[in-house]
Amino acid sequence: MPDTMAAACMAPDVMSANCPSRHVLKHVTSRWGVLVLIALRGETLRYSALRRRIDGVSERMLALTLQNLEADGFVLRRALDAVPPHVEYSLTETGDAVSSKVADLACWIEDNLHLIPSVQGSDRGIGASD
Amino acid sequence: MPDTMAAACMAPDVMSANCPSRHVLKHVTSRWGVLVLIALRGETLRYSALRRRIDGVSERMLALTLQNLEADGFVLRRALDAVPPHVEYSLTETGDAVSSKVADLACWIEDNLHLIPSVQGSDRGIGASD
Numbered sequence: 107m108p109d110t111m112a113a114a115c116m117a118p119d120v121m122s123a124n125c126p127s128r129h130v131l132k133h134v135t136s137r138w139g140v141l142v143l144i145a146l147r148g149e150t151l152r153y154s155a156l157r158r159r160i161d162g163v164s165e166r167m168l169a170l171t172l173q174n175l176e177a178d179g180f181v182l183r184r185a186l187d188a189v190p191p192h193v194e195y196s197l198t199e200t201g202d203a204v205s206s207k208v209a210d211l212a213c214w215i216e217d218n219l220h221l222i223p224s225v226q227g228s229d230r231g232i233g234a235s236d
Numbered sequence: 237m238p239d240t241m242a243a244a245c246m247a248p249d250v251m252s253a254n255c256p257s258r259h260v261l262k263h264v265t266s267r268w269g270v271l272v273l274i275a276l277r278g279e280t281l282r283y284s285a286l287r288r289r290i291d292g293v294s295e296r297m298l299a300l301t302l303q304n305l306e307a308d309g310f311v312l313r314r315a316l317d318a319v320p321p322h323v324e325y326s327l328t329e330t331g332d333a334v335s336s337k338v339a340d341l342a343c344w345i346e347d348n349l350h351l352i353p354s355v356q357g358s359d360r361g362i363g364a365s366d
Binding site for chain 1: 248249250251252253256257259260261262264265266267270271274275289290291292307308309330333334337338340341342344345346347348349351352353354355
Protein backbone atom coordinates (compact mmCIF):
# COMPACT_ATOMS: atom_id res chain seq x y z
CA MET A 107 0.00 0.00 0.00
CA PRO A 108 2.51 2.61 -1.07
CA ASP A 109 -0.13 5.35 -1.32
CA THR A 110 -0.93 4.98 2.37
CA MET A 111 2.71 5.38 3.26
CA ALA A 112 3.14 8.48 1.17
CA ALA A 113 -0.08 9.94 2.54
CA ALA A 114 1.27 9.60 6.09
CA CYS A 115 3.69 12.43 5.32
CA MET A 116 0.88 14.89 4.73
CA ALA A 117 2.97 18.01 4.54
CA PRO A 118 6.48 17.17 3.43
CA ASP A 119 8.98 19.60 4.92
CA VAL A 120 12.71 19.52 4.22
CA MET A 121 13.32 21.35 7.50
CA SER A 122 12.17 18.26 9.38
CA ALA A 123 15.08 15.83 9.90
CA ASN A 124 12.92 12.72 9.44
CA CYS A 125 10.82 13.82 6.50
CA PRO A 126 11.56 11.68 3.45
CA SER A 127 11.79 14.88 1.38
CA ARG A 128 15.03 15.67 3.20
CA HIS A 129 16.51 12.32 2.13
CA VAL A 130 15.54 12.90 -1.50
CA LEU A 131 16.91 16.46 -1.33
CA LYS A 132 20.16 15.01 -0.01
CA HIS A 133 20.52 12.64 -2.98
CA VAL A 134 19.64 15.32 -5.51
CA THR A 135 21.99 17.90 -4.01
CA SER A 136 24.81 15.51 -3.20
CA ARG A 137 28.17 16.54 -4.59
CA TRP A 138 27.89 14.18 -7.56
CA GLY A 139 24.09 13.86 -7.72
CA VAL A 140 23.81 17.46 -8.91
CA LEU A 141 26.33 16.85 -11.69
CA VAL A 142 24.84 13.50 -12.81
CA LEU A 143 21.40 15.09 -13.12
CA ILE A 144 22.84 17.92 -15.22
CA ALA A 145 25.03 15.64 -17.36
CA LEU A 146 22.04 13.45 -18.29
CA ARG A 147 19.83 16.33 -19.42
CA GLY A 148 18.61 15.35 -22.88
CA GLU A 149 21.24 12.61 -23.09
CA THR A 150 21.50 8.86 -22.78
CA LEU A 151 25.03 8.09 -21.68
CA ARG A 152 27.09 5.01 -20.99
CA TYR A 153 28.76 4.78 -17.62
CA SER A 154 32.19 5.55 -19.09
CA ALA A 155 30.91 8.59 -21.01
CA LEU A 156 29.17 9.88 -17.91
CA ARG A 157 32.36 9.48 -15.94
CA ARG A 158 34.35 11.42 -18.54
CA ARG A 159 31.72 14.17 -18.57
CA ILE A 160 31.87 14.68 -14.79
CA ASP A 161 35.42 15.76 -14.17
CA GLY A 162 36.84 14.33 -10.96
CA VAL A 163 34.25 11.71 -10.02
CA SER A 164 35.56 8.32 -8.88
CA GLU A 165 34.14 5.02 -10.16
CA ARG A 166 32.82 4.22 -6.71
CA MET A 167 31.09 7.54 -6.13
CA LEU A 168 29.55 7.60 -9.59
CA ALA A 169 28.16 4.09 -9.10
CA LEU A 170 26.76 4.97 -5.66
CA THR A 171 25.24 8.22 -6.91
CA LEU A 172 23.58 6.45 -9.85
CA GLN A 173 22.17 3.80 -7.48
CA ASN A 174 20.59 6.44 -5.25
CA LEU A 175 19.13 8.38 -8.18
CA GLU A 176 17.82 5.14 -9.70
CA ALA A 177 16.15 4.18 -6.40
CA ASP A 178 14.52 7.64 -6.30
CA GLY A 179 13.19 7.00 -9.82
CA PHE A 180 15.13 9.88 -11.35
CA VAL A 181 17.56 7.81 -13.42
CA LEU A 182 16.81 4.86 -15.70
CA ARG A 183 19.50 2.19 -16.00
CA ARG A 184 19.36 0.03 -19.10
CA ALA A 185 21.66 -2.97 -19.46
CA LEU A 186 21.93 -4.06 -23.10
CA ASP A 187 22.66 -7.64 -23.94
CA ALA A 188 26.06 -7.15 -25.53
CA VAL A 189 29.69 -8.19 -25.21
CA PRO A 190 31.36 -6.35 -23.56
CA PRO A 191 28.48 -5.39 -21.23
CA HIS A 192 26.84 -2.12 -22.22
CA VAL A 193 24.93 -0.16 -19.62
CA GLU A 194 23.38 3.18 -20.34
CA TYR A 195 21.71 5.81 -18.20
CA SER A 196 19.06 8.40 -18.92
CA LEU A 197 16.63 10.58 -16.98
CA THR A 198 13.09 9.47 -16.28
CA GLU A 199 10.22 11.95 -16.52
CA THR A 200 10.54 12.94 -12.85
CA GLY A 201 14.34 12.96 -13.26
CA ASP A 202 13.99 15.45 -16.09
CA ALA A 203 11.75 17.66 -13.95
CA VAL A 204 14.06 17.69 -10.92
CA SER A 205 17.08 18.06 -13.18
CA SER A 206 15.66 21.25 -14.67
CA LYS A 207 15.57 22.77 -11.17
CA VAL A 208 19.13 21.67 -10.45
CA ALA A 209 20.33 22.98 -13.82
CA ASP A 210 18.64 26.35 -13.13
CA LEU A 211 20.64 26.61 -9.93
CA ALA A 212 23.95 25.62 -11.55
CA CYS A 213 23.36 28.02 -14.46
CA TRP A 214 22.64 30.84 -12.05
CA ILE A 215 25.99 30.19 -10.35
CA GLU A 216 27.87 29.98 -13.66
CA ASP A 217 26.24 33.19 -14.92
CA ASN A 218 26.76 35.14 -11.69
CA LEU A 219 30.18 33.91 -10.69
CA HIS A 220 31.57 37.43 -11.10
CA LEU A 221 29.33 38.57 -8.23
CA ILE A 222 30.77 36.09 -5.75
CA PRO A 223 33.54 37.54 -3.56
CA SER A 224 35.11 34.21 -2.54
CA VAL A 225 35.84 33.58 -6.23
CA GLN A 226 37.12 37.07 -6.95
CA GLY A 227 39.49 37.02 -4.02
CA SER A 228 40.85 33.56 -4.73
CA ASP A 229 43.43 32.33 -7.19
CA ARG A 230 41.01 29.52 -8.05
CA GLY A 231 39.61 32.08 -10.50
CA ILE A 232 42.78 32.14 -12.56
CA GLY A 233 42.59 29.96 -15.64
CA ALA A 234 40.21 27.68 -13.84
CA SER A 235 38.20 26.83 -16.92
CA ASP A 236 41.23 25.87 -19.09
CA MET B 237 42.22 43.37 -9.46
CA PRO B 238 39.29 41.13 -8.82
CA ASP B 239 37.75 41.77 -12.24
CA THR B 240 40.80 40.36 -13.99
CA MET B 241 40.64 37.20 -11.90
CA ALA B 242 36.98 36.66 -12.59
CA ALA B 243 37.50 37.31 -16.29
CA ALA B 244 40.10 34.53 -16.43
CA CYS B 245 37.31 32.01 -15.96
CA MET B 246 35.63 33.03 -19.20
CA ALA B 247 33.12 30.24 -19.40
CA PRO B 248 32.37 28.92 -15.93
CA ASP B 249 31.45 25.24 -16.08
CA VAL B 250 30.42 23.18 -13.06
CA MET B 251 31.49 20.03 -14.90
CA SER B 252 35.10 21.17 -14.66
CA ALA B 253 36.68 20.06 -11.37
CA ASN B 254 38.73 23.23 -10.97
CA CYS B 255 36.18 25.80 -12.03
CA PRO B 256 35.29 28.08 -9.10
CA SER B 257 31.62 27.61 -10.00
CA ARG B 258 31.90 24.03 -8.77
CA HIS B 259 33.14 25.22 -5.37
CA VAL B 260 30.28 27.67 -5.04
CA LEU B 261 27.79 25.01 -6.16
CA LYS B 262 29.22 22.74 -3.46
CA HIS B 263 28.61 25.32 -0.72
CA VAL B 264 25.11 26.10 -1.94
CA THR B 265 24.10 22.44 -2.30
CA SER B 266 25.87 21.21 0.82
CA ARG B 267 23.65 19.27 3.21
CA TRP B 268 23.13 22.29 5.47
CA GLY B 269 23.81 25.06 2.95
CA VAL B 270 20.57 24.26 1.14
CA LEU B 271 18.58 24.46 4.37
CA VAL B 272 20.23 27.66 5.63
CA LEU B 273 19.46 29.40 2.33
CA ILE B 274 15.83 28.31 2.55
CA ALA B 275 15.47 29.15 6.26
CA LEU B 276 16.72 32.70 5.70
CA ARG B 277 14.32 33.49 2.85
CA GLY B 278 12.65 36.77 3.85
CA GLU B 279 13.92 36.40 7.41
CA THR B 280 16.62 37.82 9.64
CA LEU B 281 17.38 35.18 12.23
CA ARG B 282 19.64 34.86 15.23
CA TYR B 283 21.98 31.89 15.32
CA SER B 284 19.88 30.08 17.91
CA ALA B 285 16.62 30.61 15.97
CA LEU B 286 18.29 29.40 12.79
CA ARG B 287 19.49 26.30 14.58
CA ARG B 288 16.00 25.57 15.91
CA ARG B 289 14.54 26.07 12.43
CA ILE B 290 16.91 23.54 10.80
CA ASP B 291 16.08 20.29 12.53
CA GLY B 292 19.17 18.15 13.17
CA VAL B 293 22.01 20.58 12.44
CA SER B 294 24.90 20.65 14.92
CA GLU B 295 26.40 23.88 16.28
CA ARG B 296 29.66 23.16 14.47
CA MET B 297 28.12 22.42 11.08
CA LEU B 298 25.81 25.42 11.22
CA ALA B 299 28.74 27.72 12.05
CA LEU B 300 30.85 26.26 9.23
CA THR B 301 28.00 26.48 6.73
CA LEU B 302 27.30 30.10 7.66
CA GLN B 303 31.01 30.93 7.27
CA ASN B 304 31.09 29.46 3.74
CA LEU B 305 27.91 31.22 2.68
CA GLU B 306 29.17 34.48 4.18
CA ALA B 307 32.47 34.16 2.26
CA ASP B 308 30.47 33.59 -0.94
CA GLY B 309 28.55 36.79 -0.22
CA PHE B 310 25.19 35.03 0.13
CA VAL B 311 24.73 35.56 3.85
CA LEU B 312 25.16 38.74 5.87
CA ARG B 313 26.31 38.38 9.47
CA ARG B 314 25.53 41.27 11.78
CA ALA B 315 26.92 41.36 15.31
CA LEU B 316 24.97 43.75 17.50
CA ASP B 317 26.62 45.44 20.41
CA ALA B 318 24.62 43.84 23.18
CA VAL B 319 24.96 41.76 26.32
CA PRO B 320 24.66 38.81 25.85
CA PRO B 321 26.18 38.94 22.34
CA HIS B 322 23.53 39.08 19.64
CA VAL B 323 24.42 37.92 16.12
CA GLU B 324 21.90 37.82 13.35
CA TYR B 325 21.96 36.47 9.83
CA SER B 326 20.11 37.44 6.67
CA LEU B 327 20.42 36.93 2.93
CA THR B 328 22.22 39.42 0.72
CA GLU B 329 20.82 40.32 -2.70
CA THR B 330 22.76 37.52 -4.42
CA GLY B 331 21.88 35.20 -1.52
CA ASP B 332 18.22 35.91 -2.14
CA ALA B 333 18.64 35.13 -5.85
CA VAL B 334 20.46 31.84 -5.32
CA SER B 335 18.11 30.94 -2.49
CA SER B 336 15.09 31.25 -4.79
CA LYS B 337 16.64 28.57 -7.05
CA VAL B 338 17.35 26.29 -4.10
CA ALA B 339 13.85 26.82 -2.72
CA ASP B 340 12.35 25.97 -6.15
CA LEU B 341 14.18 22.67 -6.05
CA ALA B 342 13.17 21.84 -2.47
CA CYS B 343 9.53 22.79 -3.18
CA TRP B 344 9.50 20.56 -6.24
CA ILE B 345 10.66 17.65 -4.07
CA GLU B 346 8.11 18.39 -1.32
CA ASP B 347 5.31 18.70 -3.89
CA ASN B 348 6.26 15.58 -5.85
CA LEU B 349 7.27 13.29 -3.03
CA HIS B 350 4.40 10.92 -3.88
CA LEU B 351 6.06 10.23 -7.25
CA ILE B 352 9.31 9.01 -5.70
CA PRO B 353 9.50 5.21 -5.36
CA SER B 354 12.22 5.15 -2.68
CA VAL B 355 9.86 7.10 -0.41
CA GLN B 356 6.80 5.00 -1.19
CA GLY B 357 8.62 1.75 -0.51
CA SER B 358 10.26 2.93 2.68
CA ASP B 359 8.91 3.16 6.20
CA ARG B 360 10.53 6.60 6.36
CA GLY B 361 7.24 7.74 4.89
CA ILE B 362 5.26 6.76 7.96
CA GLY B 363 4.57 9.63 10.28
CA ALA B 364 7.67 11.35 9.07
CA SER B 365 6.21 14.80 9.32
CA ASP B 366 4.91 14.41 12.87
